[in-house]
Amino acid sequence: MIQCSSLQLSEIIINMIDQVMKSGAANSVQNGIESRDIGGQNMNDIIRFVVETEHKLSQEGRQVGNPVNSYQLVHRFLYEWRQIKDILKMILRTEHVTPESETFANKFLHTAKFIQDSEMWPDTDDLQGASLGLLRIVEIYQVPLYQLARGNLLGKRTMALETTQCLSIADVAQDMEMDWEAVKWYNYTISILGTDTASQHLLTKAHMSMAAILYKLGRPDLSADSIQQLIVKKNGSGIHDNQLQTELRNYLQKSSNKPVLHPLIRPPPKWIDSEMSSIKNTTVRKLTRSDVGSKDSKGTTKSNARISQSTWLPAEDKMSEVLCRRIKLITGLQTDFKLKDTNSELFQVINYGIGGLHLPHHDYVSYYRKAKFEDVPLFQNSGDRIATVILYLSDVLMGGATVFPKLNIHVPIVKGAAAVWYNLHRNGTPDTRLLHGGCPVIFGDKWISTKWIREAGQTFRRPCLLDPHL
Numbered sequence: 001m002i003q004c005s006s007l008q009l010s011e012i013i014i015n016m017i018d019q020v021m022k023s024g025a026a027n028s029v030q031n032g033i034e035s036r037d038i039g040g041q042n043m044n045d046i047i048r049f050v051v052e053t054e055h056k057l058s059q060e061g062r063q064v065g066n067p068v069n070s071y072q073l074v075h076r077f078l079y080e081w082r083q084i085k086d087i088l089k090m091i092l093r094t095e096h097v098t099p100e101s102e103t104f105a106n107k108f109l110h111t112a113k114f115i116q117d118s119e120m121w122p123d124t125d126d127l128q129g130a131s132l133g134l135l136r137i138v139e140i141y142q143v144p145l146y147q148l149a150r151g152n153l154l155g156k157r158t159m160a161l162e163t164t165q166c167l168s169i170a171d172v173a174q175d176m177e178m179d180w181e182a183v184k185w186y187n188y189t190i191s192i193l194g195t196d197t198a199s200q201h202l203l204t205k206a207h208m209s210m211a212a213i214l215y216k217l218g219r220p221d222l223s224a225d226s227i228q229q230l231i232v233k234k235n236g237s238g239i240h241d242n243q244l245q246t247e248l249r250n251y252l253q254k255s256s257n258k259p260v261l262h263p264l265i266r267p268p269p270k271w272i273d274s275e276m277s278s279i280k281n282t283t284v285r286k287l288t289r290s291d292v293g294s295k296d297s298k299g300t301t302k303s304n305a306r307i308s309q310s311t312w313l314p315a316e317d318k319m320s321e322v323l324c325r326r327i328k329l330i331t332g333l334q335t336d337f338k339l340k341d342t343n344s345e346l347f348q349v350i351n352y353g354i355g356g357l358h359l360p361h362h363d364y365v366s367y368y369r370k371a372k373f374e375d376v377p378l379f380q381n382s383g384d385r386i387a388t389v390i391l392y393l394s395d396v397l398m399g400g401a402t403v404f405p406k407l408n409i410h411v412p413i414v415k416g417a418a419a420v421w422y423n424l425h426r427n428g429t430p431d432t433r434l435l436h437g438g439c440p441v442i443f444g445d446k447w448i449s450t451k452w453i454r455e456a457g458q459t460f461r462r463p464c465l466l467d468p469h470l
């Protein structure tokens, strides 16, 4: 934890750089190492950084209590200086290190160690504190974010924030559950990110984090837009689809340990109406009063637990194929429909009128297996319903949300959006936290389509883990 003010800190850094500069080591390093030795590029980066920091600090660093500069110092100390130390240590370990480089590296590391030992080296708490300071200033004084980031704090000049620093502030806001602030900072970061390959990773991270927060804030529409924009940017920049698929999959698999709903890609707005109408038109005349599976008989029964009409979308329907492919892309799970050993069930299309509801239930069907329900071909060798995907085919004016009472999550019905969740723990046992239901529709006509994905075929896509809590 820093024990001194930012002024003291800047003095220390300036002294440290002065020392290194005066010793002439930086020049000899520049002349002596270059790329013949190891990591020529790294070394040039170090020198550039040292010179830049020195310049910036002598120009602006002495402003007492400047929140942006203090933030920059802490950030640089935490990340960039740490990187430099690692590189220098690596240089010292190489066989052909020149005497000049050795002196430079030793001097630098010695001073860094001295500061670190005196507990003045900033830690992540300091960075969080400095980030919160900036977040508060932006909110309380309504400072336009772009001005602050470009080095203009209410008319006073400060250092400009770098893209990685904006992203890091957004991450702090997210950690502190300052959700809308986080969205604002992610959005700004996205707006300044370049199209070079180095920025691609940051772009994905910013879009993904923003999508997750917007989803949590009950805006699946904006959440899906964020992911959609990412896809357009990535495809536009010539990055192969596979890379995006892997990133999305990693993201979804990582957060799957917490049973939360995942933002799902929504089709581009111009497709929504035609896709949704196509599904409704194909199925509307086939709808019949819905059943539920019953525990004690082998069959299904009409029940007041589910007041709706439903039917199944044929596997050969064009929309069924399109949606299966899309869900496979997003979840990474196998979604093929087969009459035996199926990877997923057909899309069930459900229509709830006024007052229509589905009482809280779980989607897993483990009790079927106990009741030897395996003789129904569809269930043979297909395992349990590992995941559920609900596509929302209509908007609902009031009511009708899908709710998860144990998780305190509610998903409003937004045409074109979708919700995904896993019903089973990673060890295959039912995850009871995923209890959910459809609230009664107050105004409107609720259309959804549900895809239950089965365990069969997912072995390498969502591998089993023994931990019963995952």
Ligand SMILES: O=C(O)CCC(=O)C(=O)O
Residues within 6 Å of the ligand: 350, 358, 363, 390, 400, 401, 402, 403, 436, 437, 438, 439, 448, 450
């Ligand atoms: O109607 C809803 O929102 C939920 C539907 C559902 O849970 C299901 O079909 O299994």
Ligand SMILES: [Fe+2]
Residues within 6 Å of the ligand: 361, 362, 363, 436
């Ligand atoms: Fe359900």
